[in-house]
Amino acid sequence: MAEVLFYHLTESRMEDALPDLLEKSVARGWRVVVQAVTPERRDALDQHLWTYKDDSFLPHGSDADGGGALQPILLTIEPEQRANDPHVRFMVEGAVPVDLTPYQRGVYLFDGDDPDQLSTARERWKAEKSAGHAVTYWQQTEGGRWAKKA
Template identity: 75%
Template sequence: MTEVLFYHLTESRLEQALPDLLEKSLARGWRVVVQCSSAERRDALDNHLWIYREDSFLPHGSDVESSGELQPILLTVDAAQRANAPHVRFLVDGAVPDTLTDYVRAVYLFDGHDGEQLETARARWKVEKAAGHAVTYWQQTEEGRWVKKA
């Protein structure tokens, strides 16, 4: 059974929230795949992760490169991409996986101001719960902290 977390972005954008969550995953020794809904989004996140903060570095690459299996964080648009043997799968902007079996954790990050992403998250909650995964819902406070709501 995979632990599936739904993170409802209400006070920050994905570009602000994702790097901190990726850092926490790497600190646990986990390899990560980040599934995006489009190649444009993947490429934008790839660029952002190089410059998001001057005092930090997130080792990563994208599935466009041939070294995907070496990347601690691999950005992709492929629902089945597992070249880097990830422990965690992040799903952003409404991306949907082929399966979440064999992951330690999966994280859906969705924009609370985007109706389509909200609908996708609600539908995926039902799918993941029916699949027997342990699902939890987290929402941001006004300060940007995460609070477990369900």
């Protein structure tokens, strides 16, 4: 079973929080897939990850570009995409995977000000817990750090 983390964004945007979490995953030697809801969002994330910080580099690519198997971080909209044999699956802004069983870790990153994303996160919490995954809930503090709440 996977460890499933729910990250509740209350102090920053997803674009600001995601790169740090991806850096930590890559530093651990994990291959990652990031699932967005729309092709436009996937493509915007692709561009953002090239420019989010001047002194950092996140090796990544989009499944729209091909060569997904070579990517340490693969961006997709496909709920079953596993071309890069990932250890971790990130779901952003309400994206829902088919099954997290093949992963070491699943991460839901959702905006606390978006009622649809909150609703999806609550539904996924119940679904992942009943599937037998170890689930934890993290919320941002005022300083933008993560505090474990459940």
